[in-house]
Amino acid sequence: MTNVLGISDVYLFILAGFLGFQLILRIPPLLHTPLMAATNAISGIALVGSIVIAGQNYSLVTNLLAFIAVTCSTINVVGGFIITDRILKMFKKEGKKKP
Amino acid sequence: MSIIQSCYLLSAVLFILGIKFLSSPETARRGMHLALFGMIIAIVGTLFNAEIVTYFWIIGGLVLGTLLSLPISLWVPMTKIPQRIALSHAGGALAASLIGIAEYYRYSASLDSMNAGIIGAEVLLGSLTFTGSLMVAAKLHGILPARPITYKGQNFVNLTLFALMLGLLLYLILNPALNTTFYTILGLSLLFGVFLVTPIGAADMPVVIAIFNAYGGLVSAIMGFMLANRIQIITGALDGASGFILSMLMCKAMNRSIGNVLLGAFGKTEASTQNNQAGGAQDVPVKSLTAEEALAFFEQAKSVIVVPGYGMAASQAHHALREFVDKLKSKNINVKYAIHPVAGRMPGHMNVLLAEANVPYTDLYDMDDINPEFPHADIALVVGANDVTNPAARLVKSSPIYGMPILDVDKAKKVLVCKRSMNPGFSGIENDLYLQENTWLIFDDAKATLSKMAYGFKGGW
Incomplete structure (x- = not known):
């Protein structure tokens, strides 16, 4: 909160958004469910923000709120990567034997 | 540039590569491993943030979150x-x-x-x-x-x-x-x-x-x-x-x-429009079959297109479907799956279920790729899909779903539909497909029907 929003951050957001559009348009419908699971896992990066807040000993209220936030984001990160891998593992080409 | 910033930069690159690799099922898993690596780098880097004075809540949250996940x-x-x-x-x-x-x-x-x-x-x-x-x-x-x-x-x-x-x-x-x-x-x-x-x-x-x-x-x-x-x-x-x-x-x-x-x-809203619309259509009887009778069609078929929908997910019929298709394939019948983008309850839902049932993804076809093939297919087997097969979307201008891209199931030589009852699909619109000359309905739970057919086909063979 001590930070002032720089114009470069807005650039970053817009350019990353364009990059995302280009990358994701190329993903076939076949993989749309794993894509959702994957972006879920990746957006669990909110964890890093939550960790910093949880580590600052400002007051019990902020600590508790951040604790819940860390828990939720961890669920998304760990759960998201596991389930994405589970889904992707199932996609097989013809002829390959069952695992 | 601090160490934390370098960690974040590296993980941003890894995330972008991870998403890029998702563009093909061949590389997707590798991509996710890269993204996971990026995530670990970002988290570990954050733990060294100078603003952190206590680790009590952080570790508690990480452990609890992992357990709950x-x-x-x-x-x-x-x-x-x-x-x-x-x-x-x-x-x-x-x-x-x-x-x-x-x-x-x-x-x-x-x-x-x-x-x-x-x-x-x-x-x-x-x-x-x-x-x-x-x-x-x-x-x-x-x-x-x-x-x-x-x-x-x-x-x-x-x-x-x-x-x-x-x-x-x-x-x-x-x-x-x-x-x-x-x-x-x-x-x-x-x-x-x-x-x-x-x-x-x-x-x-x-x-x-x-x-x-x-x-x-x-x-x-x-x-x-x-x-x-x-x-x-x-x-x-x-x-x-x-x-x-x-x-x-x-x-x-x-x-x-x-x-x-x-x-x-x-x-x-559509439920009400359907009432005034369906009046005339319901006079035409639909033709129904038992699973055993339906098998006779498959004996002579050369190519079959399967059209799955939410009904397949609801009755968990995907494993039974794959067994039946395996039987067909063992008789050198060409089988493809036609996947409509909104079949199911989320993007790509059908693909995941079929992949779970060990259907190779090379057999799954998107709408635009499979539609030209329906006229050449001997049988279109519809399993729990409804609105995405309704020809009214192409033909009836007054229909609420007019203009919606659909799978051209009606153009196949024969159409078999596994359906629980005559209830209209979710949009509440009567499906003219069922009244067609070349359409037969198999009323039962899709899973039961397909299991019976898989078993019966084996007997015939």
């Missing part, structure tokens, strides 16, 4: 993936809102207008995504009725509420220190999430899940702006772009606009 990732069945994804949208949005609240709680006295606006927007969008996604999950899981729940003046109430929230957000920007405004926005947004999803039926959930995916990304990016955390801005933008693309694709596949999905209460 296992049941909803390792053991959740693939048929429940849509509600699982909706739940994780809710979790992500909740985390962002809580951090927004914590930051406001701490700095409310000294906030400038811009930061108040950022926090306000984060909490507004985060809270409505949280309750909205919970509603989606509850509807998909069957805790709440899947049908749209509507009342008179609903759109008016929702739009007023939304305008009120925006007004309050503006007021907060002008008076950043006013606690009441902030907490009212929080309360109203939580309420709005519930109201927003109430009138939306389960068949429209592919769009709604994708929209909340986009919101989740946006909230994450706003949180990045709030904390001046660039990695969150980047991933938020990627996630948001993904959600918006998916919702656009889903809307296109239903020939509707996002506004129409959110305000339209589809199933409801």
Whole structure:
């Protein structure tokens, strides 16, 4: 909160958004469910923000709120990567034997 | 550049590569391993942040979160993936809102207008995504009725509420220190999430899940702006772009606009149109068959196209279907699967279920690729799909679904439909496909039918 929003951050957001559009348009419908699971896992990066807040000993209220936030984001990160891998593992080409 | 910043830069590159690798099933897993590596780098780097003075809450949250994540990732069945994804949208949005609240709680006295606006927007969008996604999950899981729940003046109430929230957000920007405004926005947004999803039926959930995916990304990016955390801005933008693309694709596949999905209460309105429309059509009897009789058709077939829909997921028929198809293939019958973009309850739902049943993904075809092949197919076997096969979308101008891209099932030489009953599909529209000369219906649970057919076919062979 001590930070002032720089114009470069807005650039970053817009350019990353364009990059995302280009990358994701190329993903076939076949993989749309794993894509959702994957972006879920990746957006669990909110964890890093939550960790910093949880580590600052400002007051019990902020600590508790951040604790819940860390828990939720961890669920998304760990759960998201596991389930994405589970889904992707199932996609097989013809002829390959069952695992 | 500090060590933490270098870690974040590296993980941003790894995330982008990870998403790039998702463009093919061959490389997708490798891509996710890269992304996971990036995530670990980012988390470990963060732990060395100089602002951290206590690790008690951090470690507690990490451990608890890991434990709680296992049941909803390792053991959740693939048929429940849509509600699982909706739940994780809710979790992500909740985390962002809580951090927004914590930051406001701490700095409310000294906030400038811009930061108040950022926090306000984060909490507004985060809270409505949280309750909205919970509603989606509850509807998909069957805790709440899947049908749209509507009342008179609903759109008016929702739009007023939304305008009120925006007004309050503006007021907060002008008076950043006013606690009441902030907490009212929080309360109203939580309420709005519930109201927003109430009138939306389960068949429209592919769009709604994708929209909340986009919101989740946006909230994450706003949180990045709030904390001046660039990695969150980047991933938020990627996630948001993904959600918006998916919702656009889903809307296109239903020939509707996002506004129409959110305000339209589809199933409801069409149910009434269907009543005056179907009167004449119902006089024509449909032809029905038993599973055993249907087998005779397959004895002479050379090529079969399978069209799965939500009914296949609902009756968990995908394993039985694959067994039957294996039998067909062993007799050198060419079998392909036709996947409509909005079949099922979320983008790509059918692909995942069929992959779970060990159907090779090379047998799955998207709508545009398979449609020219229907006229050459001996049999189109429809398993629990309805509206996406309705020729009215192509032919009947007055039909509510006119213009929606459909699978051209009606052009196949013979059409067999596994269907539980004559009830119309989710949109409530009568399907003219069932009245066609070359269509036969097999009334039963799809799983029972397909198991019988798989067994029976073996006997014949």
